[in-house]
Amino acid sequence: MSTPSQNGQSACGMVGGCVHQLRLFFIALQFFTRLPIPRWVGYEPMWLQHASRYYPLVGMVVAAVTGGVYFVSALVLPAAVAAVLSTIAGVYLTGAFHEDGFADVCDGFGGGYTRERILEIMKDSRVGAYGAIGIGLLLLLKCAALAHLPIPAAVAALLIAHPLSRMFSAALIWQLDYAKDEGKAKPLAQSMSGTEFLIAVLTACLALVVVGFAGWLSWWAILAGVAAGCASTAWLARFFVQRIGGFTGDCLGAVQQVAEVMIYLGVLATMRGMVS
Known part of the structure; x- marks a missing residue:
């Protein structure tokens, strides 16, 4: 039979564990967005190594902002304008963190023929022709796709795409090797256990369940989106392994x-049949 002292220690341990998980979320939020975090959170390098489990939860925050901007804008403006404004909000909120990674991947793999040259190009802060064209076309495709969805479906798609795409990105951290000795994603890449990835999966699935049971998207549409995201991630992961032996922070952004x-x-x- 446990004593009051043991019960108190157990309760304190649970509270401390919850506080630590909240701290990891805030660390992830600070790393992936421009949003300020409470001063009590502090910072330790080890925390960042384990914060990737909340990468999809950060995506839910981004989804709430971009979805809100799209919905409000679409009430008074054409869908195409709402899509652009929503995309701008997401880029500003994240500091173009992932877009920059995608552009670097376009430059690196477009202009490099060896592993060493690809990594060297991606490390360069300048954006080349491949990167500029690639990110321009990607943003155009993103806005066009959102603009051609009915407003409720577009908002719902934003709500599932941001956390789910970040879960796919986290899968690379979980499964692949880091391709270089240093870089902006190295703290995240050092370790991600199966349990940590499971937390990321459950977080992303929460968004899917909410959208599905609320009827904002059909389950068929959700399944199609998940399948398309999964297929693209699998292809990119295989491509990265073949060309550079693993992934970098830029590869995470590209995924x-x-x-x-x-x-x-x-x-x-x-x-x-529902869209023009």
Whole structure:
């Protein structure tokens, strides 16, 4: 039979564990967005290594902002304008963190023929022709896909695409090797256990369940979006392993961006008869 002292220690341990998980979420939020976090959170390098479990939860925050901007804008403006404004809100909120990674991947793999040259190009802060063209076309495709969805479906697609695409990105951390000795994603890449990835999966699935049971998207549309995002992630992961032996922080950003767009396209493909 446990004593009051043991019960108190157990309760304190549970509270401390919850506080630590909240701290990890705030660390992830600070790393992936411009949003300020409470001063009591503090910072330790080890925390960042384990914060990737809340990468999809950060995506839910981004989804809430971009979805809100799209919904409000679409009430008074054309859908195409709402899509652009929503995309701008997401880029500003994240500091173009993932878009920058996608552009670097376009430059690196477009202009490099060896592993060393690809990594060297991606490390360069300058954006080349491949990167500029690639990110321009990606953003255009993203806005076009959202603009051609009915307003409720577009908002719902945003709500599932942001956390889900970040879960796909986290899958690379979980399964692949980091391809270089240093870089902006190295703290995240050092360790991600199966339990940590499971937390990321459950977080992303929460968004899917809410959207599905609320009836904002059909389950068929959700399944199509998940399948499209999964397929693009699997292809990119295989491509990265073949070319550089693993992933970098830029590769994570590229996976997030491509998976996000593919989710929109998967949802859109199920609604051809509903959209003009």
